Every structure is written in structure tokens, then in C-alpha cells.
Amino acid sequence: MTTLTHGEARGGAPKGSAPKTEQPAAASAAKARSAAQRRKVWIWVGRIALAVVIIGGWQLCTNVKPDGKHPLVDPFFFGMPTQIWDALVALFSNTEDASFGSIWENIWVTGQEAILGFLLGTCVGIVLGLLLGSNRYLSSVVGPYIRIVNSIPRIILGSIFIVAFGLGTFPKVLLAAVLVFFVVFFNAFQGVREVDQNLVANVRVLGASPFQVAIHVTIPSAMTWIIASLHTAFGFAIIGALVAEVLGAQQGLGLIISQAQGKFDPDTVFACMIIIAVITLLAEFLIGLLEHSLLKWRPPNKSEAQTI
Amino acid sequence: MSANHRIRPPADGGGDGGARIDIAGLTKRYLTPKGETFTAIRDVSLTVEPGQFCSIVGPTGCGKSTTLAQVSGLEKPSAGSVKVGSHLVDGITNGVSYMFQADALFPWKSVLSNVMMGPILLGTPKREATELARDWLRRVGLAGFEDRYPHQLSGGMRKRVAMAAALINNPRILLMDEPFGALDVQTKAIMQNELLKLWEELRPSVLFITHDLDEAVALSDRVVIMTSSPGSVKDVFDIDLPRPRGNVQQIRHEERFLELQGQIWESLKDEVTRAYARTAGAA
Numbered sequence: 018m019t020t021l022t023h024g025e026a027r028g029g030a031p032k033g034s035a036p037k038t039e040q041p042a043a044a045s046a047a048k049a050r051s052a053a054q055r056r057k058v059w060i061w062v063g064r065i066a067l068a069v070v071i072i073g074g075w076q077l078c079t080n081v082k083p084d085g086k087h088p089l090v091d092p093f094f095f096g097m098p099t100q101i102w103d104a105l106v107a108l109f110s111n112t113e114d115a116s117f118g119s120i121w122e123n124i125w126v127t128g129q130e131a132i133l134g135f136l137l138g139t140c141v142g143i144v145l146g147l148l149l150g151s152n153r154y155l156s157s158v159v160g161p162y163i164r165i166v167n168s169i170p171r172i173i174l175g176s177i178f179i180v181a182f183g184l185g186t187f188p189k190v191l192l193a194a195v196l197v198f199f200v201v202f203f204n205a206f207q208g209v210r211e212v213d214q215n216l217v218a219n220v221r222v223l224g225a226s227p228f229q230v231a232i233h234v235t236i237p238s239a240m241t242w243i244i245a246s247l248h249t250a251f252g253f254a255i256i257g258a259l260v261a262e263v264l265g266a267q268q269g270l271g272l273i274i275s276q277a278q279g280k281f282d283p284d285t286v287f288a289c290m291i292i293i294a295v296i297t298l299l300a301e302f303l304i305g306l307l308e309h310s311l312l313k314w315r316p317p318n319k320s321e322a323q324t325i
Numbered sequence: 326m327s328a329n330h331r332i333r334p335p336a337d338g339g340g341d342g343g344a345r346i347d348i349a350g351l352t353k354r355y356l357t358p359k360g361e362t363f364t365a366i367r368d369v370s371l372t373v374e375p376g377q378f379c380s381i382v383g384p385t386g387c388g389k390s391t392t393l394a395q396v397s398g399l400e401k402p403s404a405g406s407v408k409v410g411s412h413l414v415d416g417i418t419n420g421v422s423y424m425f426q427a428d429a430l431f432p433w434k435s436v437l438s439n440v441m442m443g444p445i446l447l448g449t450p451k452r453e454a455t456e457l458a459r460d461w462l463r464r465v466g467l468a469g470f471e472d473r474y475p476h477q478l479s480g481g482m483r484k485r486v487a488m489a490a491a492l493i494n495n496p497r498i499l500l501m502d503e504p505f506g507a508l509d510v511q512t513k514a515i516m517q518n519e520l521l522k523l524w525e526e527l528r529p530s531v532l533f534i535t536h537d538l539d540e541a542v543a544l545s546d547r548v549v550i551m552t553s554s555p556g557s558v559k560d561v562f563d564i565d566l567p568r569p570r571g572n573v574q575q576i577r578h579e580e581r582f583l584e585l586q587g588q589i590w591e592s593l594k595d596e597v598t599r600a601y602a603r604t605a606g607a608a
Contacts, residue, residue, distance in 0.1 A: 219429040222397050222421050223446045223494065233442065237433045314433040316476040 072098050096283040104284035105291060108273075118268060120292075127258050127270040128296060130186055134193020135254035142198045142250075143243055146205025151235060156206070163202070171195050172260055179265040189266070193257030197250045204246035208239030241315070244308045251300045255293060343530030344420065344497040346373040346396060350405035353391050364555040365391040368405070371549050371558055376528040380541035381549045382593060384600030388556030389534045393500045396532060397421050409498060420497035422490075422529075424504040428483045430475040436462065436486050437471035443494040461489040465519065481512040485519070492523055499529045503536065517544060517573045525569055538593065542566075542586050543573045550592050553600035560592045 076099060079092040092100065108120045149156040149163075174195055178188035216234050225233065262271020270289050277285035351369040354362045366388035373379040381389045394400040396407050398418040407414040409421075422443070423429075430439050437458050444454035462468055465485040475483055484504065491499060504520075505513045521544060524531060535541050541548045542564055550560040564585055570576055 213429070215425050215427055215429040216431065218397075218399055219423055219425070220442065220446065221399060221417055222423045222500075223443050224417065224419070225446045229446060233431070233446075237431070240433075312433075314435075314474045314476075 092283075093281070094283060096287045100284040101287045101291070104282070105288040108285065108288055108292075120273075123268055123270055123273060124292060124296070126186070126268045127255075127262065127293075130189040130258035130261075130269070131193055131251070131254040131296075133186075133190045134257055135197050135251055137190060138194035138197025138254065139201050139247065139250060141194070142201030143205050145198075146202045146243075147209055147231070147236065147239060150206040150209025150239070151231065167199055167203075171199070172257075175257075175261045175264050179261065184265050184267050189258045189261040189269070192261040193254040196253040196257040200250045200253055201243060201246050204242040205239055208242030209235055211242070212238045240311060244304075244311060247304050247308075248301060251304060252297060255297055255300075259293070342376045342497075342528045343373075343499075344410040345375045345408075346498060346530055346532065347408040348372070348392070348396070348405070349408070351392065351395055351402050351407060352404040353388070353395060353400065354403045366551075367555040367557050369551075369556065369558055370405075371561065373530045373532060373547070375530055377547060378524060378531045378533065378545045379547040379549060380533045380535055380545040381551060382535060382538060382541050382589070383551030383556060383559075384553045384593075384597045385536075385604075386600065387551045387553050387596070389551060390502050392551075392556070393423075393502055393532060393534060396498070397423055397500055418498070420494070422492065422494060422496040422499050424487055424491045424499070424501045426503040426506045428475070428487045430483060430486055430490070432475050434474075435471065436467065436473050436475070436478070439475065439486055440489045440493055443490060447494065457493060458489075461493045462486075464523070465489045480508055481516060484508065484512075484516050488516075488520065488523065492527060492529075495527060496529050499524075499531045501531065501533045503534050505540070506536070513540075514574050520544070521570055521573070538586055538589055539577055540573075542582060542589065543570065543576050548589055550589065550596070553596050553603065559596065560589075562589055562592075 075090075075095075076097060078090040079088050079095065079097040082088050149159060172192070175188070175192045178191050182188040182191070212235055216238070217230060220230055220234055258269070259271040259274070262269040263275045264271075266272045270293060274286050274289050277283075277289070348369055348371050352367050353365045355365060357363050369388075369392055371379075381392065383389055391400070395402045396409070396414065396418065398414045398416050398421070401415075409418050412418075431442070434442075437455065440458040440461055441451075441454045444457055445451070449457070459468075459471065462471060465488055467482060467485055467489070470478065470482070475486065478486065487504070505516050508516060517540060533541070533544065545564050548562045548564060549558055550562070551557065552559045562585065566576065566579070566581060566585075576582055
């Protein structure tokens with residue numbers, strides 16, 4: 018940025034006395050700053066316009082009746098933004114009517130399942146990933162089975178878990194953990210494989226034991242990969258918890274969704290989607306903070322700094 | 326090599342020198358993925374006297390790095406043996422430090438923690454290790470950079486960190502695999518001078534791989550020429566330029582330097598041409 022403005026300043030002013038070159042430099046810096054600001058404003062204008070077009074278009078299409086009777090898009094099936102808002106308000110306001118507790122209770126139940134599943138899946142994934150990644154024999158033996166298990170649709174396991182462990186929290190946690198495990202496991206495994214062999218050789222020559230190699234080289238190096246996987250992993254944890262709840266539960270957002278489905282109430286389903294999106298974004302944010310503090314040694318991403 | 330050899334006191338000024346390296350009939354074969362055997366080095370024999378600075382020069386792919394890996398104990402020779410001091414190398418050799426072309430620094434550790442690694446791995450208490458690392462950073466001219474991360478440093482500065490990390494344990498043997506290969510010419514000259522200065526204080530035995538003949542002659546007591554693959558020792562030149570050498574750039578213009586450099590180039594020329602012809606033919 019600074020070199021750019023310097024260049025402009027030199028190009029703009031003829032080579033001469035110092036004060037003459039000083040002023041255009043300050044002026045062009047201010048110009049560049051205001052240009053950057055304008056760009057930011059326009060980006061926000063675009064973003065808001067896009068939201069208005071999509072939500073407004075949805076509202077319009079569900080309201081406009083070209084033939085006077087049937088709307089262009091039937092809100093009975095596809096909901097309507099204003100009705101979704103009403104459903105959202107209704108979810109948060111009425112507590113006595115819902116037979117399975119207030120919305121906050123249900124959010125807490127689903128969140129709890131997702132978080133526990135996330136933690137369990139992450140821990141097991143990291144441990145097994147590191148173990149198999151650093152042990153050639155183990156990885157050769159177990160490798161094909163992991164691939165097979167990975168290729169079957171694991172979400173189906175939810176049915177088995179519900180049958181085996183009932184309608185409580187545990188089967189939900191288990192399904193979330195299974196989904197999370199594979200994401201984290203493969204990244205941890207790959208992370209160990211990508212360790213800089215020079216670094217390993219270096220510490221081995223300095224007298225490191227295999228344990229020390231793991232502590233000082235393998236694990237920190239694989240951490241980049243593992244943390245990258247956590248963003249997707251939390252999404253999977255939520256999906257696991259929700260699907261298990263839809264399959265059978267006594268409480269949770271998944272239950273609200275499946276009941277709304279039974280009552281032909283798409284607005285409540287959409288309202289639950291919004292709640293889940295907020296939870297996931299919140300979790301993303303927390304994981305981002307964790308990433309930032311654990312990976313502060315990394316060079317700042319240039320493209321990130323310039324384009325956004 | 327008992328423990329007292331591993332945790333030697335850090336040299337303040339005068340080091341207690343290096344160990345003799347005896348390489349005898351060293352051969353290393355690898356199995357290629359196709360199932361053929363590939364001989365990287367064949368029957369390499371050479372000796373590095375204690376505290377000697379020995380360079381290995383040879384065409385690309387002649388097994389120079391393979392030779393170093395056998396000395397460090399990272400790999401096991403297919404035939405022949407390496408002796409460090411009176412000890413036959415079997416497993417990681419004690420008192421060895423390695424410096425690679427790509428700087429093997431931990432990107433997630435600060436400069437200070439990077440340099441501390443050596444003593445920490447030998448079980449030195451953390452406070453002592455920190456003191457030692459600070460002292461070494463001062464010696465390589467990086468005082469004040471303790472809390473930076475490697476990516477915040479220039480290539481030359483990273484090399485200084487790597488050098489401090491390699492020398493902090495006061496190694497008996499320093500293995501250097503084209504350590505300055507990726508540096509620009511000016512930085513390279515500065516680093517060579519720094520290396521000579523530190524080496525003269527500690528006097529470890531050095532095995533130094535390079536492609537740069539000038540570098541080899543300017544730094545070394547002995548230059549070993551290797552043949553193209555499979556690598557073996559072709560010629561050994563003793564460099565009788567007086568020590569301390571002083572500025573590496575100035576020594577390049579001395580008559581004796583040019584004479585030695587000419588002789589070594591004569592010996593190396595054929596090998597380089599042969600290696601080049603082979604790769605050109607294969608391509």
C-alpha cells in the first residue's frame with residue numbers, strides 16, 4: 018500500500034524540491050484511503066441489496082396471484098418470510114403450549130448434544146489420526162477398513178443408535194461424534210503425513226526420543242490440518258444431533274422440526290433452520306478464535322488482507 | 326559415548342574441539358519403487374581429522390547427502406562403516422548437529438524457542454536453556470529478535486537462527502548440507518564469514534556439502550571430490566591456506582587460492598560433464 022502511494026507520488030510530481038513531493042504523497046494517500054472506504058461502502062450496499070432481492074422476491078412470489086386465486090409460489094409448501102418471522106416469534110414467546118418445553122430448553126438440548134458429539138469425535142479423531150499417521154504398520158492394517166466405513170452413509174447409523182440406546186441424549190451424541198470423527202481423523206492423519214521430514218531429522222539428530230518428536234514436531238505440525246477440519250466438523254456435529262432427533266427424540270430442535278413437518282408447517286421448519294444457522298455461526302466464530310490463538314505463528318494470509 | 330559427552334558445557338570462547346570421522350568402504354543401496362536396487366554411494370572412504378573443516382563437492386545426485394545421513398546415523402549403511410571418535414555409528418550419533426539447505430526451523434516456535442530446542446532435548450533445565458539461547462542469539466547478531474517467528478525474518482536471519490540452533494549444543498560434529506545454497510551472493514558471503522568465526526571458536530569437525538567450489542576452498546581444510554553416481558571419492562585436496570582465513574571475499578583473489586581452485590575444478594570438471602550428459606540423455 019505504502020509503496021504504491023510512493024510510486025504515485027513520484028510519478029505525479031516532477032523531481033524537485035522536497036516539499037513539493039511531500040504534499041502529493043499525503044494527498045494520494047488520503048485519496049487511496051477514501052477509495053478503499055468507498056469500496057467498503059459499495060460492498061455493503063451490494064450485500065444488503067442481494068438480501069433484499071432474495072427475501073423480498075420470496076415474499077413477493079408467495080403473495081402475487083397472477084390468476085387471482087393461486088400465488089406464484091405456494092406458501093403452504095415453501096413458507097413466506099413474514100410468516101417465518103411470525104413462527105420464530107411464536108417459538109420464542111409461547112412456552113406453555115409446547116409439550117416439550119421452551120425453545121431455549123430445546124436449543125440447549127440440541128446444542129449440548131452437538132457439543133458433546135463434537136468433543137468426543139474430535140478427541141477420538143485426533144488421537145487415532147495421529148496414531149495411525151505415525152505408525153505405518155497400523156495404518157496399513159486399519160486403512161482399508163476406515164475407507165470402507167467412510168464410504169457407507171453413516172447417517173443411517175442413527176437408526177441403529179436410536180434402537181439400541183433409546184430416545185435419550187446418548188444416541189444423538191454418538192451420531193454427531195461418528196460424523197465428526199471421520200472429518201477430523203482424515204485431516205489429522207494427513208497432517209502427520211505432511212510433516213516436514215527435515216524437521217524430524219533435525220530433532221532426531223539433536224537426540225529427540227520418538228515421544229519428543231511427536232510433542233515438538235508431529236503434533237504442532239498436524240495442528241494446522243486439524244484446526245482447519247474443525248470448522249466443517251462442527252457443522253457435521255449439528256447435523257448428526259438434528260438427524261438423530263428427527264429419527265426419534267423427546268426434546269430438541271430436531272423434534273420441533275419433525276413435528277412441524279407432521280403439521281404441514283414449513284414456516285416453523287424454516288424458523289428452526291434460522292436458529293440452527295445462528296448457533297453454527299456462533300460456533301464458527303468461537304472456533305475461529307481458537308484457531309487464531311493456536312496458529313498465531315502463521316504468516317498473515319496476504320489475499321485475505323487485500324481482497325476482503 | 327556416555328552422557329558426559331552429550332551434555333558438554335557450552336563453549337565460551339575456546340571449544341574443546343571435534344571428533345575424528347572415519348568413513349570406511351561406505352556403500353548405500355536403496356530399493357526403488359520398481360524393485361530395482363539403486364546404489365547411491367559405493368565404497369566411500371574418507372577421514373576428517375578432529376576439528377577439521379572438510380567439504381564434499383560433486384555433481385548433482387552423487388550421494389553427498391546420503392553420505393551425511395550415514396554419518397549422522399539417520400540411515401544405516403548397506404556396507405562399510407562410519408566411526409565417530411572411537412565409536413562405531415549405529416543409530417543416532419551423539420554430539421552431532423545438522424544444518425540443511427531448507428532451514429529446518431519450527432515455524433510455530435519463536436526464535437528463542439527454536440534455538441532452545443537443542444539443550445531442551447538433552448534435558449537441560451528450561452531457565453538454563455533460555456539463558457544459553459539468548460547468549461547464542463547475541464553471538465549470531467540476533468539479540469532483540471527472540472520473540473519473532475521464523476516467517477518474520479529474512480532468509481539470512483533464518484540461517485543465523487539455524488546456525489545458533491546447530492551450534493548451541495557445542496557439537497563435536499557439524500554436518501552441513503548446502504546450508505547457504507538458497508541465499509543470495511552477498512548474504513552468502515556474510516554467512517560464510519560468520520560460520521568461520523564461530524567454527525574457529527568451537528572447532529567441531531565439519532562435513533560441508535556444497536556445489537560452490539569457491540565456497541569449498543575458502544572455508545575448508547580439505548576438499549573431497551565425489552564422482553557422479555554411484556558416488557565414490559575421486560580426489561582429496563588439502564587446502565593449505567593459512568588460518569584464520571579472515572574475509573572470505575578477499576581470500577578469493579589470492580594466488581594460492583586460485584591455484585587450488587583451478588586444480589580442483591580440473592578434477593571436478595569431468596564428473597560434472599558426465600553427470601550432465603547423463604541427465605541430458607535421459608531427458
